Amino acid sequence: MHFLTTLLLLTSLANVSPSGDERGAFDNPDTIVVARDGTGQFRTVGEAIEVCRAFMDYHKVIFVKRGVYKEKLVIPTHLENIEILGEDVERTIITYDDHANILFENSQLSTINSPLKMGTFRTYTLKVEGSDITLRNITIENNAARLGQAVALHIEGDRVRVIGCRLLGHQDTVYTGKASSRVWFQDCYICGTTDFIFGPATAWFERCQIHSCADSYITAASTPQDVPYGYVFSHCRLTADEGVTKVYLGRPWRPYAYTLFIYCELGNHIRPEGWENWRNPENERTARYYEYGNTGPGAAINSRVSWSHQLTKREAQAITPTTIFHSETNWLPE
16 A cells, blocks of 8 residues: 555656645655656656755755656756766667757847857757766767757766766767866767867766767867866777778867877777867967877877877876866765
8 A cells, every 4th residue: 555655646746847845845865766658756857857956965866767858958057966867878868959050040149030050059968057966877869960060968067977878979979068167977988970079178088988980080179278187088998980990089179178098999990190280280389189008009109290299107197087176086986
């Protein structure tokens, strides 16, 4: 009888939108369950995000059961300490299909009310504005056709952890969009075509598979001049689709772009020169491109561009999460 009562309660919660009073019912550290089939408290991830209290001082888990959730989501700045946990990384999918060249009407952005292009930064499937957010064991996808930039995951919050996730797209899959943000990627699969990891944040990628779907560029960091570290890829594996043979490690979206590949396995799809200047020789004076201790056919350094750098052993030993995250590492996974 107790089980039946609980089941009826969960079913009723799944079929109503949360009012203010109902939001209060979720002001606790208990897990919220999302299920497309109605067996959780909510049928969409967006509804579960909506009931979370602002500036929570406890850890709140949104457990997302297997299913395809076509949603365009924002975790706003007033939400903290939330974890979105998928039941099955390959079968729990949040997906959307916006791309930069979609035309839409917006009278607030156009004085003549003519169609505008969406642009890169509105195309996200999931945008994380809040800090201390964790994404775990879930797929975030932008499945738009190759018609322009199409972001799957857009991060602006600080101390964001992305663990054991699949991040799928074509051009501009992952955008780390704020210079003051610190982001940790661990055991993730990230795929795309052009500049599919880009932005100004400081981000560490640990044991990730970075998969190129076309001959193009992996990274397009835009690290500001006064930010000492940008992207660090540690113990990652760089792979590619069959027939992909001409991929650059990166090109500088802004002049002081910082990218380091350390102890990574580089496939034979990586071009011998490694890096490109974005058709601007001036970037060669400022871009901060480094490598150390990499292996694989794409790791040969004898043909690298002269303006990239191989770290010394001592310099490499100094590159740690503690160093790049300003000695604040209590938010990292153990």
